[in-house]
Amino acid sequence: MSTIDDTGVVAGVARLRNATTLPTMALSLLTVLMGWLVLFQQVGETNEYLGLPIVELFAISVLVQGLAIGGLGVASYVGALQSTSDRTAGLFTGAFVGSLWAVVTAVLVTVVAGLRMVYWPGSSVWIFSGIPVPLGILLSLLGGVVGFLAVVLPREDLGATLPVSALLVPLGMFALVGPLTVPWTYEPGWTTVVFPGSEVLPFAFFVTSLLGCWTLAKISEGFGATGRQRGAYYLIGVSVAATLGVLGMLVYFIVDKGFATLSTGASFDGWGGRLVLPVVDWAVPWFDANLPFVFNQPGGLFVDVPGVWPAILGTIWLVIGALVVAVPLGIGAAIFLTEYVERGRITQLVEVVTNGLWSTPSIVFGLFGMAFLMPRLSNGGRSMIVAQLVLGFMLLPLVLITSREAIISVPDEYRDASAALGVSRWKTVRSVVLPAAMPGVITGVILGVGRIAGETAPLLLVFGGQPYPSTKSPVSGGKGILESFSFSLQPPFITNSALTERGTALPFQLYTSITAGSSPKPEVFSLSEFGWGTALVLLLVVMGFFAIGVASRLYFRRKLNYE
Amino acid sequence: MSEANTTQTEDASQRTTDDAGGAIGGSAGRTTTGESEERIEDHWRNYEFAGEPKLSVEDLDVYYGEEQALQSVSMEIPEESVTALIGPSGCGKSTYLRCLNRMNDRIKSARVDGSVQLEGEELYQDGVDLVELRRRIGMVFQSPNPFPKSIRDNVSYGPRKHGDISTGLLPKLLGRDDTEQREELVERCLRQAALWEEVQDRLDDNALGLSGGQQQRLCIARCLAVDPDVILMDEPASALDPIATAKIEDLIEELAEEYTVVVVTHNMQQAARISDQTAVFLTGGELVEYGETDQVFEDPESQRVEDYISGKFG
Numbered sequence: 001m002s003t004i005d006d007t008g009v010v011a012g013v014a015r016l017r018n019a020t021t022l023p024t025m026a027l028s029l030l031t032v033l034m035g036w037l038v039l040f041q042q043v044g045e046t047n048e049y050l051g052l053p054i055v056e057l058f059a060i061s062v063l064v065q066g067l068a069i070g071g072l073g074v075a076s077y078v079g080a081l082q083s084t085s086d087r088t089a090g091l092f093t094g095a096f097v098g099s100l101w102a103v104v105t106a107v108l109v110t111v112v113a114g115l116r117m118v119y120w121p122g123s124s125v126w127i128f129s130g131i132p133v134p135l136g137i138l139l140s141l142l143g144g145v146v147g148f149l150a151v152v153l154p155r156e157d158l159g160a161t162l163p164v165s166a167l168l169v170p171l172g173m174f175a176l177v178g179p180l181t182v183p184w185t186y187e188p189g190w191t192t193v194v195f196p197g198s199e200v201l202p203f204a205f206f207v208t209s210l211l212g213c214w215t216l217a218k219i220s221e222g223f224g225a226t227g228r229q230r231g232a233y234y235l236i237g238v239s240v241a242a243t244l245g246v247l248g249m250l251v252y253f254i255v256d257k258g259f260a261t262l263s264t265g266a267s268f269d270g271w272g273g274r275l276v277l278p279v280v281d282w283a284v285p286w287f288d289a290n291l292p293f294v295f296n297q298p299g300g301l302f303v304d305v306p307g308v309w310p311a312i313l314g315t316i317w318l319v320i321g322a323l324v325v326a327v328p329l330g331i332g333a334a335i336f337l338t339e340y341v342e343r344g345r346i347t348q349l350v351e352v353v354t355n356g357l358w359s360t361p362s363i364v365f366g367l368f369g370m371a372f373l374m375p376r377l378s379n380g381g382r383s384m385i386v387a388q389l390v391l392g393f394m395l396l397p398l399v400l401i402t403s404r405e406a407i408i409s410v411p412d413e414y415r416d417a418s419a420a421l422g423v424s425r426w427k428t429v430r431s432v433v434l435p436a437a438m439p440g441v442i443t444g445v446i447l448g449v450g451r452i453a454g455e456t457a458p459l460l461l462v463f464g465g466q467p468y469p470s471t472k473s474p475v476s477g478g479k480g481i482l483e484s485f486s487f488s489l490q491p492p493f494i495t496n497s498a499l500t501e502r503g504t505a506l507p508f509q510l511y512t513s514i515t516a517g518s519s520p521k522p523e524v525f526s527l528s529e530f531g532w533g534t535a536l537v538l539l540l541v542v543m544g545f546f547a548i549g550v551a552s553r554l555y556f557r558r559k560l561n562y563e
Numbered sequence: 564m565s566e567a568n569t570t571q572t573e574d575a576s577q578r579t580t581d582d583a584g585g586a587i588g589g590s591a592g593r594t595t596t597g598e599s600e601e602r603i604e605d606h607w608r609n610y611e612f613a614g615e616p617k618l619s620v621e622d623l624d625v626y627y628g629e630e631q632a633l634q635s636v637s638m639e640i641p642e643e644s645v646t647a648l649i650g651p652s653g654c655g656k657s658t659y660l661r662c663l664n665r666m667n668d669r670i671k672s673a674r675v676d677g678s679v680q681l682e683g684e685e686l687y688q689d690g691v692d693l694v695e696l697r698r699r700i701g702m703v704f705q706s707p708n709p710f711p712k713s714i715r716d717n718v719s720y721g722p723r724k725h726g727d728i729s730t731g732l733l734p735k736l737l738g739r740d741d742t743e744q745r746e747e748l749v750e751r752c753l754r755q756a757a758l759w760e761e762v763q764d765r766l767d768d769n770a771l772g773l774s775g776g777q778q779q780r781l782c783i784a785r786c787l788a789v790d791p792d793v794i795l796m797d798e799p800a801s802a803l804d805p806i807a808t809a810k811i812e813d814l815i816e817e818l819a820e821e822y823t824v825v826v827v828t829h830n831m832q833q834a835a836r837i838s839d840q841t842a843v844f845l846t847g848g849e850l851v852e853y854g855e856t857d858q859v860f861e862d863p864e865s866q867r868v869e870d871y872i873s874g875k876f877g
Contacts, residue, residue: 342671413708417782419669420704421721421789422697431724432710560711561769 017072017081021220024068025234028213031061032238035206040249045182045198055182058205059175065212066168072219073161084224089159094151097163100211101147104167106140110188115139117188156223164215168208175201210238254536261525261533265292265305293533298509298520300470306520306530308537314384314474314505315453315541317481318463321388322395322452323445329392330399331434331441338407339429351404358397365394366458374462378500384475385499387463391455395448402444406437438556446549453542456507465502467512468520475503506538607852607864608638610840615682617642617793617823618663623677625658625667625848632658633848635677642792645819647838647856648827651871655848656827660795663825664700665693681793698725701791705798707778709770709785714762717770717781718749721789748788756784757814776807783814794818796826800833812837831872835860843868 037043038054047054075081109115115136126133150163174180186195217234218227267290275286296307337347369390377386410433418428471478475498484498504512510531513519519530616639625633633655640646648656658667665686667673679686686696698721709717722728728741728748749766753759758780762773770781779799786794796815800808815837818824828834834841835856842853845867852859852868863869870876 411708413704413706414710416666416669416704417708417710417785418720418724420664420666420697420702421724421785422694423721423724424694427724431720436711561771 017222018220020068020072021216024065025213025216025220027061028065028209028216029238031058031065031205031209032213034058035202035209036242036245038202039199039206042249045202053182055201056176058201059172059180061172062168062205062208062212063172063176065209065216066165066172069161069168069212069215069219070165073157073165076157076161076219076223077155081222083157083219083222084226085155085157085222086224087155088153089151089156090228091152093160094148097151097167097211098144098148100167100207101150101163102140102144105143106136107186109136109139111186160215160218160223164211168212171204171208175205210235213238251539254532254539257528257532258534258536261529262291262293262536264524266290294537297470297472299468303470303521305524306468308506308509308534309472310469310474311504311506311509311534312537312541313472314503315507315538317384317474318387318391318459318505319449319453319545321385322391323449325389325392326395326399326448327445330396331403333400334403334407334441335429335434338404339425339433351401354397354400358401361457362394362455363457363461365390366461368393369458369462381500382462382464382502383500384463384481384503385496387459387503387505388499390458390462391452394455394458395445395452398448398451399441399444402447403437403441406440406444407433409440410436435556436560439553439560442549442553442556446546446553449545449549450542453545454507454538456511459505459508460511463502463505464508464512465504467504467509467516469504473498473503474505475499475501477501506534506541510534510538601865601867603849603851604864607854608850610639610854612639612641612840614641616640617682618825619680619683620659620663621678621680623659623662623675623679625655625662625676626674627670628672631848633662636848636850638842638850638853640823640825641840642823643819643821644839645815645824645826645837647834647841648825648844649829649831649834649841650844651846651876652829654844654846656842656844657797658848659844660702660797660825660827663793663795664697664702665691666702668693694725698789699791700793700795701786701789703779703782703786703794703796703799706802707775707782709773709778709781711769711771713767714753714770714773714781715745715749715766718752718784718788719745720785722748725789752784752788753781755787755818756780757810757817758784774807776803776810779803779807779811780814783811783818787818791822793823793825796824798827798829801829808833831860843871845871 034043034054035058038045043054045055049057052060072081076083076085106117110117116134117136117140119132119134126135126138147163150166151159153159154162171180178184180197180201182197182201184197184201186197186200214231214235218231221227221230269288271285271287273286273288274283276283292305293307294312295309296303296305297310298306298308333350337350341347369386373386373389374380374382377383377389414432414436415428418432419425423431465476469476469478473480475481477484477498479498481496481498484496486495486497487493488495513527513531513534517527519525519527525533618640620639621637623633623636624631636655636659648659650656661667662675663679663686667675675687677687681696681699685691710720712720716723719728722745723730728745729739730742730745734740750759750763753762758777761777762768762781770778773781779802783794783799799815800811803811812833815824815826819839826834826838838856840854841856841859843851843859843863843865845851852863852865859868860872863872
């Protein structure tokens with residue numbers, strides 16, 4: 001093998017293979033990316049680049065890919081291209097390409113022959129033991145089977161290429177010379193749904209180019225095991241990129257829509273302001289900056305730019321309260337279940353129950369809080385403390401599950417070593433097991449905080465107050481939560497009037513402003529401007545919690561691992 | 564080249580003949596697994612030594628569920644010496660070792676009958692303080708298992724958890740800071756474990772960054788820090804390379820000047836090198852022979868022990 005590779009002829013052939021596949025792969029990746037962007041309307045479908053409409057560029061790209069794939073496949077089959085082809089392209093490729101063939105056949109028979117894909121009186125059917133099967137479905141399945149067999153039966157270099165080429169080349173041609181153009185619409189006839197060409201075409205180019213990239217990656221390594229390895233690598237790589245792409249698009253969308261609101265009236269004049277520290281009342285030098293949308297309250301006579309400060313505080317307080325409830329309970333229960341109880345029926349039962357609780361819809365927790373906690377804790381009214389408890393109960397199962405996993409995965413050697421030194425079980429847990437489990441525990445808490453910070457449904461039932469409070473406090477009484485503690489000699493000894501009042505939080509405020517249908521000051525922000533601004537701030541607050549969580553996880557991991 | 568080959572072949576054939584002879588000679592009471600009808604004589608296991616025994620074990624039976632892992636083992640272990648426990652896999656030597664500091668209590672299915680006495684004090688009775696017991700009888704495990712903490716924290720772990728040394732913010736505020744004692748303790752134990760020279764500049768580094776041999780010596784230092792009388796070692800060098808093994812062996816011999824060391828090993832040369840007396844366990848959880856190491860290795864009383872030591876099974 002190695003001696004053959006060293007001869008000039010074969011090296012020349014390998015160079016030819018790479019010279020063809022690599023630029024074509026770059027072309028298909030670019031098409032995947034651009035198709036994605038057009039599909040989500042980040043790039044206009046009638047834009048022109050290099051003097052050509054983007055759809056025609058797509059068509060050329062797909063045509064080139066299809067011709068390259070078919071040509072290289074045949075070249076490999078006749079021996080003009082060095083390859084290590086398997087006897088078949090494999091079931092997975094067959095199923096993938098076959099299902100695309102089925103879809104294409106379905107589109108063709110519905111457009112060309114006007115067949116139906118669902119049963120309807122009078123439509124062409126084939127009676128199969130008394131059951132009418134629509135002819136459209138039948139032909140589509142047939143197309144799929146033919147495609148599957150065309151992939152699976154021949155040798156890999158033909159099976160993996162020609163059926164793909166047969167999809168790509170016609171698509172490219174019809175898109176180039178018509179009728180597959182942007183004004184074209186796909187109207188199946190048997191349903192009232194109409195698919196516009198501006199959506200169908202980018203999607204088709206996206207999928208076919210993905211297929212093209214995958215196939216080209218296989219060709220570039222000469223098929224066989226190495227070829228499939230390369231193909232899988234590209235397929236997974238593109239999936240990862242697509243996942244990140246969705247995330248990035250979501251964030252970009254919200255930032256794009258919300259940033260103008262967030263920065264309304266914002267100013268930054270450098271160092272020179274002062275900040276009055278709470279509690280001690282000292283003024284320290286601070287930035288002379290202004291961010292009214294964040295630091296103002298939404299309502300009130302003297303507010304020129306309505307803001308979301310009370311809702312931010314409300315979300316922070318809710319998360320803090322939920323953490324105070326859930327983290328000690330969850331970790332404590334996890335320690336008990338792993339270190340003190342034998343694994344058996346009871347732990348299994350608890351496991352099932354906690355998993356069930358974690359997947360319980362949040363509105364059910366809200367109902368529980370409304371029916372059980374509200375009458376007991378806040379005289380039947382909605383309140384901060386009930387909302388904190390309800391969110392805490394929601395967080396509890398996740399903290400329990402992840403902490404348990406983390407504690408179980410701490411090696412038993414640590415426990416043995418500690419026991420052999422005569423250290424009691426609890427001290428072992430506290431000083432060896434828990435520190436080792438801490439990164440896992442924190443991961444669970446981060447996930448849970450992300451969920452509860454954006455939770456809306458239970459808040460509607462147990463928390464929500466007026467949508468646009470005119471004070472800076474999250475609760476409707478206008479008092480700060482820390483300042484509202486008062487002590488007395490009668491039970492319950494500590495009371496906090498602020499905690500028993502209804503309030504506002506970011507997701508709740510978003511919901512109420514949409515349902516209320518008006519923004520607090522329509523002359524400054526329209527409803528949607530205010531809403532997007534709130535969404536952006538919510539995103540930033542949740543990311544802030546994430547940042548704290550990730551930093552603490554890093555801290556604990558660094559403590560555990562040597563560097 | 565061809566000459567050397569011939570010699571090797573001759574050697575091999577010589578050995579084959581030997582094996583055959585041995586098999587014929589020992590066929591009276593032995594199968595290949597080492598089980599036999601050979602009766603174990605009591606005097607094979609009675610080891611006479613001067614002075615009081617540190618540990619004395621009488622009629623120790625251990626069951627894991629239905630299975631009996633140790634059969635009526637009795638032996639007395641002299642102080643300030645190295646006792647080696649050898650035998651094939653599954654012969655119960657590790658089980659026996661774990662009985663001596665009651666680590667078997669941690670295995671739920673294990674049941675222990677019989678008596679173990681430390682300086683005449685019964686260990687298997689109600690009201691024994693396991694914390695105190697394990698402080699006096701320390702243990703080093705087969706694979707090095709330092710905590711994922713700094714080297715300093717590893718060594719001082721036992722005393723800190725027992726409250727003998729208190730460091731940190733609160734003790735500092737209360738004016739009872741033992742940082743100095745801790746530093747002395749860490750240095751003393753690391754010196755005893757022959758590790759001080761290698762780690763003195765990086766006591767704050769994570770112990771998991773040490774090599775396997777260093778980790779095992781750190782585990783020994785950690786064990787020494789609680790000031791035990793007896794140190795039990797369960798194949799302490801089996802996961803280490805020859806150089807690290809040699810260091811551990813030297814260390815064991817030094818420790819025997821102050822401590823009573825009981826060491827389980829798979830390696831018979833190691834047992835012969837480091838131990839003062841050797842106990843041989845054979846399949847079925849029986850103690851077959853116990854005596855002075857030289858005597859056990861050079862002139863064993865039991866045919867099975869001789870076969871085992873000469874490498875015919877196990």
